[in-house]
Amino acid sequence: MTSSDAKPGMRLAIPVFHPAAPGQVLLRTGYELESRSIARLRDLGVRTLWIDIPELAFLSRHVSHEVVSRRADVAARVGELFDGARQSVHAQIDYASYAESIVPLIDALVEEPDAAIWVDRIARTGDAELEHASTVSFLSTLIGLKLLWYLEHQRSRIPPSRAREVVPLGVAGMLHDVGYVRMSDEARASARDRPLPENPDFREHVEQGYKLISGRVPATVAAAVLNHHQHFDGTGFPHRTTADGRTEAVSGEQIHVHARIVGVADAFDRLTTRGDEANEANGPTETNEPAEANGGDDADRPRVRVLNEMIRGELSSRFDPTVLHALLAVCPPYPPGSQLTLSTGQRCVAIGWDARHPCRPRVRPFDPDDPAAVAQAPTIDLREKPGVCVAEVDGHDVGRDNFYPESEAEFCLDARARQLHNAAESGRLRGADDMHAADETRRSA
Secondary structure (H helix, E strand, C coil): HHHCCCCCEEEEEECECCCCCCEEEEECCCCCHHHHHHHHHHEEEEEEEECCCCHHHHHHCCCCCHHHHHHHHHEEEEEEEHCCCCCCCCCCCCHHHHHHHHHHHHHHHCHHHHHHHHCCCCCCCCCCHHHHHHHHHHHHHHHHHHHHHHHHHCCCCHHHHHCCCCCCCHHHHHHCCHHHHCCCCHHHHHHHHCCCCHHHHHHHHHHHHHHHCCCCCCHHHHHHHHHHHCCCCCCCCCCCCCCCEEECCCCCHHCCHHHHHHHHHHHHHHHHCCCCCHHHHCCCCCCCCCCCCCCCCCCCCCCHHHHHHHHHHCHHHHHHHHHHHHHHHCCCCCCCCCCECCCCCCCCEEEEEECCCCCCCEEEECCCCHHHHHCCCCCEEHCCCCCCCCEEECECCCCCCCCCCCCCCCCCHHHHHHHHHHHHHHHHHHHHHHHHHHHHHHHHH
């Protein structure tokens, strides 16, 4: 729940890390909240708490102490990286050190895969670049683990074991915006205020980042840093210089798959915290609430709204659809534990979901003032109630943000994997037939 809903006497189900020092535990599991500690958490910018409610203990599989701790380690390592890059033009870029922080995170996620869907910012430091890099690293890692088969498909020229490596993806997420720390304060402010492709200050950060890390990290990491703003539809940047000196747009599978994954993770986090790309594409909309309605300048936009913009809105052509659906698999619109209000006016808590119908979760009626009552409450499966939808989450009106599949398999990653496999197999058979026909032609000649 949000820290604003927390009450004295509640106990923490997972630790809270210090926003200014992501590797440092602020409050441990089992800590009983007091009025003073709740107020302190709000002052520090800690927005989300996982409260121990025995009647909802079955939701604990969706959160892991180990995953949370490993995420905090990554955030701490990102902080060290950014501090070093700010202090010296010759800052050491230690790929092995960054990889060492990603490997235990991957191990924890593989061990507890259901704990991967609750994505929130570990760091709330006031350092926007550190917070963003930490979140993009985590998201890129999650997406990569969901898409091992796709990584192998897209990197078919190298051995499968290498193609499926996810550690470079996590490191690329850490480093993707490191170029900002090498820009002047004026240019950085311009890039933040106008993150548009035509803004030269915004475009500069990928070039600066690439120059800083090129030759010090694997080529795939450098490619992701340089190209994470390349769009699948060819509208991104930077353009590629051809052998004859011309420049051309890069699109589709010409963009390295790691850059496509980091690009989706980057866009999701920026849209969640700022909405930059949505405003660029669509301008202000009726669903874009004012800051007051969102709980102030620091409040995040609802996840369902961001996913809708990326999957159904004008932004959708910018992203690799397979990567988008993997994002949906690790970032459901209403993750278990979310407190919701249905279109019937009933307050509920999400307890489960089906990836094929992401905006129709399974819920139970829930009263924060009487949490024990949820144990006897009936489960409501919104897949079976097409006339009922989620209307509100965390104070946001989201009734018009829900999106639904146009076919049963639209959001199914397994179906997409089978489709790609079948297409590849058909291509292989056609190639074999063409070779056979060519052999027959040569023999007859």
